[in-house]
Amino acid sequence: MFAIVAGGGKVGANVARTLLRRGHELTLVEQRPDRYERLEHEFEHQVQLGDATEMFVLERAGIARPAEIVIAVTGDDEDNLVIGQLSRERYRVERVIARVNDPRNQKVFDLLEIPQTVSATQMVLGLIEHEVPAHELIHLLELKKENLEIVEVEVESGAPAAGKRVDELALENARLISVLRDGKAEIAVGSTTLQAGDQVLAILEPGQEDDLRRLLLKR
Amino acid sequence: MRAIVVGCGRVGSTVARTLAEEGWDVTAVDESESALARLGERWRGGFVIGHGMDLETLRQAGIENADAVVVATDGDNTNIVVAQVAQKMFDVDTVVVRLLDPARADFYEGRGLDVVCPTKTAYETLTERVRAARVRS
Numbered sequence: 108m109f110a111i112v113a114g115g116g117k118v119g120a121n122v123a124r125t126l127l128r129r130g131h132e133l134t135l136v137e138q139r140p141d142r143y144e145r146l147e148h149e150f151e152h153q154v155q156l157g158d159a160t161e162m163f164v165l166e167r168a169g170i171a172r173p174a175e176i177v178i179a180v181t182g183d184d185e186d187n188l189v190i191g192q193l194s195r196e197r198y199r200v201e202r203v204i205a206r207v208n209d210p211r212n213q214k215v216f217d218l219l220e221i222p223q224t225v226s227a228t229q230m231v232l233g234l235i236e237h238e239v240p241a242h243e244l245i246h247l248l249e250l251k252k253e254n255l256e257i258v259e260v261e262v263e264s265g266a267p268a269a270g271k272r273v274d275e276l277a278l279e280n281a282r283l284i285s286v287l288r289d290g291k292a293e294i295a296v297g298s299t300t301l302q303a304g305d306q307v308l309a310i311l312e313p314g315q316e317d318d319l320r321r322l323l324l325k326r
Numbered sequence: 327m328r329a330i331v332v333g334c335g336r337v338g339s340t341v342a343r344t345l346a347e348e349g350w351d352v353t354a355v356d357e358s359e360s361a362l363a364r365l366g367e368r369w370r371g372g373f374v375i376g377h378g379m380d381l382e383t384l385r386q387a388g389i390e391n392a393d394a395v396v397v398a399t400d401g402d403n404t405n406i407v408v409a410q411v412a413q414k415m416f417d418v419d420t421v422v423v424r425l426l427d428p429a430r431a432d433f434y435e436g437r438g439l440d441v442v443c444p445t446k447t448a449y450e451t452l453t454e455r456v457r458a459a460r461v462r463s
Contacts, residue, residue, distance in 0.1 A: 160403050161429065183403070184379065185404045186403050188406075188407050189406055211381070214381065214415075215379070218410070
């Protein structure tokens, strides 16, 4: 695979290092001369100095070869947005991953149709919710492209699902994936019986949580 | 008529003042408070401190009821994003954006933005003047 990584900070450099180790080809683009010099020691001809929001820089980096993936991970959201748009719409790169530095800008990434975004802040918040659940239903992973999400729910005692088999539940718009009980996880199948205290993973379309809440939680 | 000018440097502030003199209700947006000085002591329009990328700042400036938005910060990419937000998220009728890079200007013009590119104007005019001089001699 040939990739372009825009932005040679901690994220970009580590992504580039890992991809190279896995045998992929890439060009790393960094616009700050001091950072570029440091990167050059390690990445040699695979790093280029330039502003990846300029089209000639993207072309010099090999975007028209074509690049199979462009990874826009600079520290500026407006730059990542423009790199993403140019890659997708001007150079027809199929896979674009963009970093969202300020989670408040997520709406703008959606508006400009950059489908795959990664936000460290959002991930940290997700992990905090996982470790210190503030809500009974925890959003673990959002699969944007598929319009699906994976959530975790703890079966409450007295909930309609407690003591029932999975295939007895009238779950229409969600599927149970796994059940974690006493530290042991099992794939949820039709004959799996749910108990109060079980940690259940489920997959569903965002916003279709009503069934899950109704059956697995008390209210 | 209501106009918002995002980026209150030499260009933005002059556009804001001119429109205000012509009777527009103008709000200027800039990251730095010192930009207010460019609008002059007699400025009676609005002024919001904030980054154009911040939707809350744009709302505060009244983008939801704006007839026109002029985007002229010193960052091309900020301008590209803000102009598209004004156009697509807030359905502003008239959005005009200043871009310095001719390549991005061409590309985004093709995607429906109303772009003014001073760099292009400069090199076209300069070349034209030299050509004209050669014809005269």
